Amino acid sequence: MNNIDLRQAIINRVQSNTADQLKEVIESSIDHDERALPGLGVLFEMIWKQSNPSSQGQMVQALHQHLSSAGNNTAANPSPS
Template identity: 55%
Template structure:
C-alpha cells in the first residue's frame, strides 16, 4: 500500500505547477504509449474524479460507455 501512495504522490508532484502544454504533452505521450504510463493516467483521472460533481461524474461515465461501445473489439 505504501508503494501505491508514493506512486500517486510522485505523479502528482510531477505535474504540479506544470503548464497546460506540459500536461497535455504528458497525456498525449502516454496515450497508446508504453503500458508503464497507464498508472500515471490513472492518477490524473483519479484527481479529476475526486474533484468532480456528481453530474460531471455521470457525464464521464456516459462518455466512456459511448466510446467503449464504438471501440473496435
C-alpha cells in the first residue's frame, strides 16, 4: 500500500473540482466540523504560495484585523479543548 501524505490526499480529493465545487468545499467547511480545518489549511497554503507579496500582506492584514477584534470575544468563544 502506498503511503500518501495529508497534503497530497487533500489535493487529490479536490484537484478535478470546478471553481463552483471548490467554493462549496470551502463554504461547507467553514464553521462546521473541525476535521475539515487541515484541508482548508492546505488550500490556503496553495493560495499563499501563488500570491505576490502585496496580496500576502493584504491577507495578513485581514487576518490581523480579525484576530484583533476577535480577541475581545475570547471569553464568549472559548477554544473547544
